[in-house]
Amino acid sequence: MTKPVLIRIDVDSVEGMNNGIPYYLEVFEKYGFSASFFIPFGTNNIVSAGLRRMWQPAFWRQFWYMKPWRTYRFFDRRFAGSVEIGLGHPNIVRDIREAGFEVALHGYDHAYISDNAYTMGEKDYSRQMDLAVKAYEDTLGEKPSGSGTPAWRFNEMIARVQDRLGLRYASDMIGQRPCRVRVGDYLSSTVQVPINIDNVFPLVVRFGGDHKKTLDYLKRQIASRGDYICMTVHTEYEFVHFHRELDELFGFMAENGMRGERFDRFAQNLDVESLPVEDVVLLAYDGAVGKVASTHRFESLIG
Ligand SMILES: [Zn+2]
Numbered sequence: 001m002t003k004p005v006l007i008r009i010d011v012d013s014v015e016g017m018n019n020g021i022p023y024y025l026e027v028f029e030k031y032g033f034s035a036s037f038f039i040p041f042g043t044n045n046i047v048s049a050g051l052r053r054m055w056q057p058a059f060w061r062q063f064w065y066m067k068p069w070r071t072y073r074f075f076d077r078r079f080a081g082s083v084e085i086g087l088g089h090p091n092i093v094r095d096i097r098e099a100g101f102e103v104a105l106h107g108y109d110h111a112y113i114s115d116n117a118y119t120m121g122e123k124d125y126s127r128q129m130d131l132a133v134k135a136y137e138d139t140l141g142e143k144p145s146g147s148g149t150p151a152w153r154f155n156e157m158i159a160r161v162q163d164r165l166g167l168r169y170a171s172d173m174i175g176q177r178p179c180r181v182r183v184g185d186y187l188s189s190t191v192q193v194p195i196n197i198d199n200v201f202p203l204v205v206r207f208g209g210d211h212k213k214t215l216d217y218l219k220r221q222i223a224s225r226g227d228y229i230c231m232t233v234h235t236e237y238e239f240v241h242f243h244r245e246l247d248e249l250f251g252f253m254a255e256n257g258m259r260g261e262r263f264d265r266f267a268q269n270l271d272v273e274s275l276p277v278e279d280v281v282l283l284a285y286d287g288a289v290g291k292v293a294s295t296h297r298f299e300s301l302i303g
Pocket of ligand 1 (some may be wrong): 011110150151
């Protein structure tokens with residue numbers, strides 16, 4: 001029997017939309033995998049976001065390893081007319097669905113949410129999500145099933161706004177198993193499908209830029225998980241710098257009886273009433289700017 005691996009592709013830039021998505025669709029077809037693409041429908045102004053983050057040490061670690069000048073074409077006029085990621089590329093969004101994959105929400109303005117999630121008001125955040133939902137519905141003609149906040153941001157305000165959307169699931173944090181979450185005194189009604197595999201880029205930072213060590217670590221981590229395996233990859237770093245290793249990783253998974261799966265299909269079969277309730281904590285994470293949400297301490301993720 002094949003074991004499902006929930007694979008989420010975060011499309012965090014216009015460059016990722018144009019270049020990364022074709023790569024993933026091809027490699028998933030090769031292995032017969034399914035997956036979910038998490039797309040911010042609005043802009044993600046990484047240049048102004050970078051300027052705002054420059055005083056934080058994590059930014060410079062990111063900058064050194066990410067080599068953004070190879071990922072993003074800062075001065076390429078071809079993209080000047082379409083700065084909106086999902087909204088600017090409706091045909092690509094529809095192609096993803098036509099190819100049999102899920103499209104999920106990933107905020108509206110990605111950089112704005114990751115920079116301001118912990119200080120912004122409920123009205124402001126609601127507006128972001130309403131814009132995202134409307135753009136999704138206008139593009140695909142149906143309601144979204146799932147959402148993941150940019151940069152694993154989560155707090156009570158985000159939970160309240162999200163619950164009002166009535167989504168089938170959200171994937172906003174690191175954790176060990178599907179659950180419902182309590183944040184402060186508030187019990188969220190939206191099912192969480194948390195990530196339990198490290199992101200590629202933080203591992204690259206941890207291993208001093210060594211891709212072979214990163215790949216071997218990911219293989220061991222995936223093999224060590226039980227029945228629940230849930231991972232995120234991006235159309236930026238992973239596609240530009242790590243695509244050969246990623247191809248090998250997916251091949252390793254296929255050889256070991258694993259198959260990529262969509263989040264919505266998985267969430268559809270969950271018995272919501274019997275899910276455990278977990279408390280959310282905010283923690284620092286290698287290579288990430290700002291704190292990320294988790295249902296447990298990272299030691300068990302990194303082990
Ligand atoms: Zn993202």
